[in-house]
Amino acid sequence: KAGVTQTPRYLIKTRGQQVTLSCSPISGHRSVSWYQQTPGQGLQFLFEYFSETQRNKGNFPGRFSGRQFSNSRSEMNVSTLELGDSALYLCASSLLQSPGELFFGEGSRLTVL
């Protein structure tokens, strides 16, 4: 069974630009969550989607948004990028009945210059 796939793996943007990251969950997993990982703040929850609806949201500004498609694939978008948005963005999928048993992708490493 294929794991969680995230694209792109690496990207460089400049301040003020926007970025879209993509995630394909494990087949059969309907819940997709996004986490931001930085050396200073560690792993922080961004949001969770299932049934194409955002179900939970972490403490991040409105510049961070996401969506989920009918095939459970998800995208997250960050607008008006700031230097502090440089991070590893991790997507994780899970079964709806096991929200703590996350299967993470390898992440998209975003560098904002």
Place this chain on the structure above:
Amino acid sequence: QQQVKQSPQSLIVQKGGISIINCAYENTAFDYFPWYQQFPGKGPALLIAIRPDVSEKKEGRFTISFNKSAKQFSLHIMDSQPGDSATYFCAAQGGTGRRALTFGSGTRLQVQP
């Protein structure tokens, strides 16, 4: 109240030794406590998890000890191997509407041959 405090930040153990990582939480609504292992360049992977109705769970060389009254839990890695060298994160999940994981800050484990 959502914090999970993890220690130590880094740990060096000799091959064959026991690695111990500790975590403490405050929110008594948490009811699921997983540990994740992360290798460089990879996403975190679920290692082992426990619920508060048991005090210990063992899977191979990995054991979680859970102390509900003290609101603490720990990961023990017996017979530590160089291949165990990774960053370990404790996490907690649960409570009304709380599907997201709250992660500890991580412990970088180095097992010396």
